[in-house]
Each structure stands twice: as structure tokens, then as C-alpha cells.
Amino acid sequence: MDRTATIPVIEFSGEDIKNGRSSSSPDQRWKALCSKVREACESHGCFLLMRYDKIPTSLCEDMLVGIKSLFDLPEETKTKYQNPKPYRSYQGKCPVVPLHESFGIDDATRLEAARDFTHLMWPQGNPAFCEILNMMSSKMLELSFMILEMIFESFDIEEKKYEALVRDSVSFLRVMKYKVPTSEDQNLGLVAHTDKNAITILCQNEVQGLEIVTKEGHWEQVVVPKDALVVIVGDALKAWSNGRLVAVKHRVVMKGEKERYSFGLFTVPKEGAMIEAARELVDNEHPLLYRPFKFADYFSYFVSNLSDDALEIYAGQA
Ligand SMILES: O=C(O)CCC(=O)C(=O)O
């Protein structure tokens, strides 16, 4: 698999964002940006985001350095991080993806949550990394909300629906390491999946490995330039948009000699939140594709079945 994906690249320059957002008469550049975001989510289900200066390169670099020191901790320290909720506990040495290690942290946007985590890993404390985790999560969550707002605006959906979506969302930060494969046939870093949440923002070190499935069904590598973030549409947003947005299937495949580090901020519907297609996106031409469902129930269904087409099976109307 050596094909390179051509996914949309969108620049979020400070001026376009400042001039458009929250003003009573959004300017044309902001509107054009909103359309670009929506179109990318419709055509590819993902895009590369460049020049977003609220998340400076130096913060991403500090975060990646901190993540490396986290994974460098002894195994017995890392395994102290246990949580009954799926995808939270420290994961390493999983037989399906032995190269993959990860931690999942709920609400690292709250300083206490970031502190609980860093205190468990570094009992003497690690205030610098705690602050980076907290700041990074907060900035990524703010960015996720802005992207959701752009999508809503571009679909011309009333603002109060966007406000309700924000109220009904929490954040989940996942930090990941992928070891260098020892043999050619053992290079899967993360199995193919769609994200189940609404929207995900990913950041990685210079080691490539992310792949997506194209509409034609081919796996292609996403070459992520330095300073770029990857934005991925998840199942919840696909259902909410009545299938207009694509929840792109992706995986990680490792090659080469260097370890890969990445982190992702997942905007997740709250426990109890209902996912229901926006009325504005259902009409004769676009019949309702998914019945309304409680996100938590869908997530439990996925965790116990791990089916490839979980959304279609669980909530599909066909
Ligand atoms: O490591 C990556 O770049 C991808 C991670 C991912 O897809 C996920 O955590 O859902």
C-alpha cells in the first residue's frame, strides 16, 4: 500500500476566523471557510488543518515530549492507570495490536482531571506536563467546537442546536505510542475503525502511519505535514447530519525505524445525550437514515460487538 491520499487541506488563518465568528454579519471569508469545512467532511470525512495559530507548534512539540516521557515510565507505573470505562485504562501489549500503547483521559480540560492523571504517573508531581495536557485539551476542544459551529452554520442550522450540542458534549483525550515493528507482517498499529464520537482532532510526531479508506475502497496513506492537525468525522456526527457527512474508516500502519507518537481529542456526546438527525437535513431527497438513539447505548453496543458497520446495524433505517 503506497498510495497517498489527497485529502482536503484547509488553512485557519487568524484573520478569517476573527472577522467571521460571533459577529452579527459574518463576512464572506468566514462563510467560505465554513463551506470548505463542510465540503471536506462531506467528500472525505476528514481534512488537514493548517495554520491554526491558537495551537502553536511549540505547544504540540511540548506535548509530544511529555507523552514520550509518559510512555518511558516503567510498565508497573503505567499499569496503575485503570478505569472500568472502555479505552481509558493503560493499554500495552494487546495481542491484536502489539505495537500500540495508549492512555485515555476524560475531561483533561479540567485542571483537576489532568492533575489526577499526572499525580498517579508521577507521584512527586509533574506540574509542567499537567499544564500542557490541560492547555492542549482545552484548545483542542475549543477548536472542535468551532469546527462543529462551522458545519452547523454552513448547513444553515439554527444556532440553538449548536449550543445544545456544545452543552451535551464532553472531551476525551487519547495519547498513543506506536512501537517500531520487528517484522513486515506485524506492522498494524491500530485496527481499521470509524471513530464513534462526533469529531476527533489528531496531532502526531513526524512519523507517518495514518491511513484512510477512499470512497473506492482503497487504503491510502495520509501524509501529515509538520504543523498540521487531522480532523476526522465520527459516527455521531454522521448520524446527526443524516449521513451527509462521512465517518471515514482509518487505521495506523507502522513502517520504518522510528516510534510514532500521537494524541487525539475526541468530542463525545455526554452520557444520556440523544443523537438525532437535524430536521433541516431530512427531506424527500434525503430520507431519514438513522433512528434517534442514545449515544451511550450505541457505544455500549459497539464495545460488545465491535462490528465494522456498527452504526448501520444499530441505528440504520434501511
Ligand atoms: O494515531 C493516530 O494517528 C490515529 C488514532 C486514532 O485513530 C484513534 O485513536 O481513534
Ligand SMILES: [Fe+2]
Ligand atoms: Fe480513530
